[in-house]
Amino acid sequence: MTRVNVKTMTVKELVEQFVAIAVDQEKAIFDGDTAKFNQLYDQMEEVRKELKSRPGDQCQALLPLYAHANTQVRLRAALATLEDEPGAARRVLEGIANSRRYPEAAADALAAIWKLDGRPLVRS
Amino acid sequence: MTRLPRILTAVPQLLHVHLEIAKAIRTLAVQAQEERWQQQQNFSVISSGDDLSKQLIREVLRDLAPLRRSIANSPTTKAAVDDPKHPGWPAGTPGGKGGQFRPKDSNAGAGQSDTVSDSGGKSAPPLGSPPQIPIKEPETAKALNTFLRAAAYWIAEAVLVDEPAGAAFLIAMQAAKWLYEFRPWIDAYQDPPKTLKELQQDLSALDGYNIHHIVEQTPARKDGYPDSVIDGPHNLVRIPTLTYWLISAWFSRQNNNFGGLSPRDYLRGKSWEERMRVGKEALILFGVLQP
Numbered sequence: 001m002t003r004v005n006v007k008t009m010t011v012k013e014l015v016e017q018f019v020a021i022a023v024d025q026e027k028a029i030f031d032g033d034t035a036k037f038n039q040l041y042d043q044m045e046e047v048r049k050e051l052k053s054r055p056g057d058q059c060q061a062l063l064p065l066y067a068h069a070n071t072q073v074r075l076r077a078a079l080a081t082l083e084d085e086p087g088a089a090r091r092v093l094e095g096i097a098n099s100r101r102y103p104e105a106a107a108d109a110l111a112a113i114w115k116l117d118g119r120p121l122v123r124s
Numbered sequence: 125m126t127r128l129p130r131i132l133t134a135v136p137q138l139l140h141v142h143l144e145i146a147k148a149i150r151t152l153a154v155q156a157q158e159e160r161w162q163q164q165q166n167f168s169v170i171s172s173g174d175d176l177s178k179q180l181i182r183e184v185l186r187d188l189a190p191l192r193r194s195i196a197n198s199p200t201t202k203a204a205v206d207d208p209k210h211p212g213w214p215a216g217t218p219g220g221k222g223g224q225f226r227p228k229d230s231n232a233g234a235g236q237s238d239t240v241s242d243s244g245g246k247s248a249p250p251l252g253s254p255p256q257i258p259i260k261e262p263e264t265a266k267a268l269n270t271f272l273r274a275a276a277y278w279i280a281e282a283v284l285v286d287e288p289a290g291a292a293f294l295i296a297m298q299a300a301k302w303l304y305e306f307r308p309w310i311d312a313y314q315d316p317p318k319t320l321k322e323l324q325q326d327l328s329a330l331d332g333y334n335i336h337h338i339v340e341q342t343p344a345r346k347d348g349y350p351d352s353v354i355d356g357p358h359n360l361v362r363i364p365t366l367t368y369w370l371i372s373a374w375f376s377r378q379n380n381n382f383g384g385l386s387p388r389d390y391l392r393g394k395s396w397e398e399r400m401r402v403g404k405e406a407l408i409l410f411g412v413l414q415p
Contacts, residue, residue, distance in 0.1 A: 100280035
């Protein structure tokens with residue numbers, strides 16, 4: 001994926017970029033390409049922070065992605081909006097956590113749910 | 125037509141046990157059925173009906189039931205947009221339906237990565253198609269691993285949402301002789317979560333399993349922990365190989381729950397106890413250790 005200047009992008013373009021990064025993340029996970037995934041992770045954070053910084057906190061523009069067909073897109077949208085929409089985001093995460101088809105996404109979703117509940121899976 | 129012996133109800137109701145029995149039955153039946161089994165590598169052929177296949181499918185389904193019940197009782201089973209078993213309406217659905225259960229045959233506009241849904245109401249089955257079984261063993265390790273993981277994950281999901289399709293896929297895999305060597309990897313992945321004691325009680329080598337260090341060994345050595353602790357019995361568990369790979373990759377991926385660091389980077393310089401906590405957390409998250 002080509003690096004872009006998020007500062008010059010519209011909210012719609014940022015959301016499209018978010019989706020494209022998530023789709024590439026899923027591929028990187030399945031290919032076992034950790035370096036690529038971590039690179040994409042940083043890019044997604046850049047997009048999320050840019051949306052957050054726009055007037056009115058435009059992370060709300062990610063909410064329609066809760067119904068996206070791609071599991072990684074739904075996961076990342078839910079994680080990115082968890083603070084603002086804990087109820088709806090949680091339901092998305094629960095759906096992913098209950099799936100067995102994408103164990104990497106299910107693990108991240110389950111960890112986020114437990115963190116939301118304030119209970120560590122294992123006590124120190 | 126070959127009749128199968130009715131012995132399966134007297135064995136432990138565990139999927140992997142049943143899978144082995146199904147394989148043994150196939151071996152017994154193979155003399156008379158060899159030609160036909162070879163032709164049944166195509167999923168659709170098996171689905172279309174064959175008395176032997178149907179018999180095996182019924183038997184496999186019987187053993188899938190307890191696993192499905194245990195999953196259904198998991199703590200996160202609530203209505204959710206993309207949960208095919210407990211489907212829910214998405215947030216913002218008119219009429220205040222958001223978050224509530226919806227009929228299983230309705231389209232909430234969401235699906236798995238391989239499903240199609242749009243505003244026109246078109247929706248593929250939640251499970252999607254199983255991975256295509258190669259006629260011959262893939263020539264590259266990457267292609268082989270890709271298939272094994274896809275098959276294992278698809279079966280695990282099939283247990284949840286579509287038993288007949290899952291059982292039929294198992295039967296189709298029985299027909300691919302090259303897969304015999306690798307079936308333990310796929311079957312082991314279907315193990316239900318175990319206690320720590322169970323995971324640690326037998327550390328002998330077993331096909332489909334790896335010995336896993338709960339606290340990662342290389343980073344622990346770099347931080348000065350002695351081999352006697354790193355390789356000690358309290359730090360070792362036997363887990364399915366595919367899960368071993370999943371956890372190893374998880375440790376190296378950046379993660380929101382570790383402040384954007386990978387768990388491996390987060391644990392650098394941390395105490396043994398914290399490393400053990402995160403290591404056990406990974407085992408729980410990937411379904412090998414009971415919470």
